[in-house]
Amino acid sequence: MEPLVSTTRAPGPVTAACAICAEQISVAMLLAFTGLLLVEGVAAGWLAVAVGCGYVLLATLVVAPLRRSQVYSLSDFAEWRLQSRWVRRMVSFCAVWVGCLSVLSLFVLAGRLTAWLFGAPDWVGWLGLAVIALPIALAGALGSSTGFQALQFWGLLVTLATPVVMVAWGLPAVSIDGGGGGDIPVPVRGEGTGFLPETSVGTYSLYLALALGVVGFPQLAVRCSTLRDARRARRTVLLVPPLLALLVLVPFGYTALATDFVRDQGVYPELLPLVLSTHAAPTAMGGILAAVLGLGVAVALVAGVSGLLRLMGGAIAQCVLGGGVSALRVGATLALVVPLLGLAVLPGLSQLGLATLVGVVFELSAVTLAPMLILGIWWDRLTDVGVASGLAVGFVATVVSLTLRVTAVPFGGGGAFGELVTQPVLLVTPAVVAVMMVVSLVTARRAPPKVHAHLGRMHLAGADEAPFTPPTAHRL
Amino acid sequence: MSDAERPRRVTVMSPATRRARAAVDARAVAASTRGPAGASEVEYGPRSWSPYPAMRRQLTAALLPVTAVVVVLFGGPTLLLVHPALVEQTLWGAPAPLVLAAAAGAVLLALATVAVRRSESLEDGENRWNRW
Numbered sequence: 001m002e003p004l005v006s007t008t009r010a011p012g013p014v015t016a017a018c019a020i021c022a023e024q025i026s027v028a029m030l031l032a033f034t035g036l037l038l039v040e041g042v043a044a045g046w047l048a049v050a051v052g053c054g055y056v057l058l059a060t061l062v063v064a065p066l067r068r069s070q071v072y073s074l075s076d077f078a079e080w081r082l083q084s085r086w087v088r089r090m091v092s093f094c095a096v097w098v099g100c101l102s103v104l105s106l107f108v109l110a111g112r113l114t115a116w117l118f119g120a121p122d123w124v125g126w127l128g129l130a131v132i133a134l135p136i137a138l139a140g141a142l143g144s145s146t147g148f149q150a151l152q153f154w155g156l157l158v159t160l161a162t163p164v165v166m167v168a169w170g171l172p173a174v175s176i177d178g179g180g181g182g183d184i185p186v187p188v189r190g191e192g193t194g195f196l197p198e199t200s201v202g203t204y205s206l207y208l209a210l211a212l213g214v215v216g217f218p219q220l221a222v223r224c225s226t227l228r229d230a231r232r233a234r235r236t237v238l239l240v241p242p243l244l245a246l247l248v249l250v251p252f253g254y255t256a257l258a259t260d261f262v263r264d265q266g267v268y269p270e271l272l273p274l275v276l277s278t279h280a281a282p283t284a285m286g287g288i289l290a291a292v293l294g295l296g297v298a299v300a301l302v303a304g305v306s307g308l309l310r311l312m313g314g315a316i317a318q319c320v321l322g323g324g325v326s327a328l329r330v331g332a333t334l335a336l337v338v339p340l341l342g343l344a345v346l347p348g349l350s351q352l353g354l355a356t357l358v359g360v361v362f363e364l365s366a367v368t369l370a371p372m373l374i375l376g377i378w379w380d381r382l383t384d385v386g387v388a389s390g391l392a393v394g395f396v397a398t399v400v401s402l403t404l405r406v407t408a409v410p411f412g413g414g415g416a417f418g419e420l421v422t423q424p425v426l427l428v429t430p431a432v433v434a435v436m437m438v439v440s441l442v443t444a445r446r447a448p449p450k451v452h453a454h455l456g457r458m459h460l461a462g463a464d465e466a467p468f469t470p471p472t473a474h475r476l
Numbered sequence: 477m478s479d480a481e482r483p484r485r486v487t488v489m490s491p492a493t494r495r496a497r498a499a500v501d502a503r504a505v506a507a508s509t510r511g512p513a514g515a516s517e518v519e520y521g522p523r524s525w526s527p528y529p530a531m532r533r534q535l536t537a538a539l540l541p542v543t544a545v546v547v548v549l550f551g552g553p554t555l556l557l558v559h560p561a562l563v564e565q566t567l568w569g570a571p572a573p574l575v576l577a578a579a580a581g582a583v584l585l586a587l588a589t590v591a592v593r594r595s596e597s598l599e600d601g602e603n604r605w606n607r608w
Contacts, residue, residue: 042571053545056588060538203553456527461599
C-alpha cells in the first residue's frame with residue numbers, strides 16, 4: 001500500500017503554523033477579504049480579528065486535548081470519543097461538505113480569473129483547475145507534506161505583497177479617481193458587496209461564524225496529529241494569529257494603491273488586486289505585476305484544491321469505500337465531481353460573491369463540527385445520538401440558508417429576521433448545542449462506557465504524551 | 477543498641493482482619509494507579525486518576541482569554557455599529573477601525589499566551605505530582 005502521510009517527521013512550531021495558515025486560509029478567502037476591504041472599507045478588517053478569535057479558542061480549549069487524544073481526523077475523534085461507527089460517518093459527511101464548499105469557492109475563483117485574464121468562459125477555468133489538480137491529488141504529492149504547505153504560505157504572501165511593495169518602493173502609482181478614470185473597471189467604494197450584514201444581529205452572526213468556523217475546520221486535526229506533543233501543538237496554534245496578521249497586512253496594502261474606484265459590473269471584488277496591479281504601474285510593469293499575481297494565485301489554487309481533494313478522498317475512502325489507496329483515489333475523484341456538478345446544475349452558485357461562498361464554508365463548520373468537537377472534549381455526558389441530532393440540525397439549517405441565497409428568494413422581507421435566515425449561525429449554533437445536550441441527556445444510557453478514561457487521556461498531563469509516529473496509511 | 481538488635485513491634489491480626497486490610501490496600505493502589513473503575517491501565521495511563529480536577533483547572537486558566545474573545549467578537553462590531561463615524565476617523569494617522577482591530581488582536585494574543593503558559597505550569601505541577 002502506498003503510504004500517504006501528512007509528514008514523515010514532527011515539524012517545528014513555525015513550519016506547522018505556516019502550514020495550518022496555508023491550509024485553512026485559502027487564496028479564495030484572502031482575495032475575498034481583499035475585495036471586501038477595497039469595496040466596503042477598513043471596517044471589514046474586523047473580519048480578520050474574528051478569525052484570530054477562532055485561533056485563540058483553539059489554542060486555549062481544543063488543540064491540546066485533541067493532540068492528546070492521538071486521533072488523525074475529526075472522524076477518528078468522533079468514533080474514538082463516542083464509540084460509534086455511524087457518528088463517524090456523519091462527521092465525515094459534514095467534513096466532506098466543508099471541503100466540497102471550499103473547493104467550490106476555489107473553482108469559482110478559477111473561473112473568474114480565467115474569464116478576466118483570457119476572456120474565456122468560467123467553465124474553462126473550472127475544468128482547467130480540475131484537470132491539473134486531480135492528478136496531483138491522486139499522486140499524493142503536493143499538499144501532502146507540512147513543509148510544502150508552509151512554503152505555499154510564504155509563496156502566497158510574497159506573490160500578493162509584490163505589487164504593493166513595488167509600488168510603495170518607487171513605482172509611480174496611478175491615482176484612480178472617480179471622475180477621470182472611466183476606463184478603469186473597478187467598483188465604486190461604498191456601494192458594497194452585499195456580504196456585510198446591515199443589522200447588528202446579522203453582524204454578530206457573521207463574526208460568530210468566522211470564529212467557530214476556524215475551530216471546526218477538519219484540516220486542523222490532521223496537522224495536530226503530526227506535532228510532537230500537546231504542548232507543542234498549543235504553541236503552534238498560538239503562532240498562527242501573528243502569521244495571519246502578516247498575511248492580512250497585504251490586503252490593507254492594496255487599499256493604499258487607489259483612492260477611489262469607478263463602477264463596472266464586469267469585475268468581481270476579489271479580482272481587484274489584479275486590476276489594481278495592472279493600473280497602479282506603467283503599462284509594461286503593470287502587466288508583469290498582474291502576471292506574477294495571476295501565476296501565484298493559480299499555483300495556490302492548484303495546491304489548495306489538490307490538498308482538499310486528498311483530505312476528502314481519505315474521508316470518503318475510510319467511511320464508505322473500505323479504505324486503501326484505490327478507494328482514496330475514487331473518493332478524491334468523487335469529491336471533485338460534486339462541486340463541478342453543483343456549478344453545472346445550479347448556475348446561481350457561480351454568480352454568488354466569493355465572500356458569500358467562503359462564508360458558507362465557515363458557517364457549516366461552525367454549526368456542525370465545532371459544537372461536536374468542543375462538547376466532545378469538555379462534556380462527559382455526550383452521546384452518539386445527541387451528536388447525530390445536532391449535526392443533522394446544523395447541516396439542514398445551513399443547506400436551507402444556502403438555498404435561499406442561491407435562489408435569491410426574498411425571505412423575511414429583510415431586516416434582522418431576514419438576515420438571521422440567510423446568516424443563521426447566531427441562531428443555529430446555540431440550537432445545535434442545545435439539541436446535542438438535551439438529546440444526550442435523554443439518551444444517557446448510550447453514553448460510551450469508557451468516557452472517564454477518554455477524558456483522562458485528553459486532559460491529564462503526561463497521560464498520553466506519546467512521541468509522534470507517522471501512520472503507515474493516513475486515516476482521514 | 478543497634479537497629480538490628482532492637483526488638484521489632486509486631487501487630488497481631490486475625491486472618492480476617494489481615495484479608496480485609498489487604499483488600500483495602502489493593503483497592504487504594506488500584507484507584508491511584510489505574511483511575512476509575514472500568515478504565516484499563518493502557519487506556520488511562522499508569523499514573524492517572526480523575527480528569528475532572530485537571531479539566532476544572534484548565535477551564536479556569538482559559539476563562540480570561542475566552543471572555544476576551546466574546547468581548548472582542550461582539551464588542552468591536554457593536555462599537556462600529558453604534559459609532560459609524562468611527563470608520564472615517566483616524567488614530568495616530570491610521571484608520572481608527574484598523575488601529576482598534578490591531579489593539580484587540582494584540583490583547584487577545586497576550587491573554588492567550590498567558591493562559592497557555594498558565595496551563596503549561598499547571599501541567600508541569602501535575603506531572604511532578606504524578607512522577608512523585
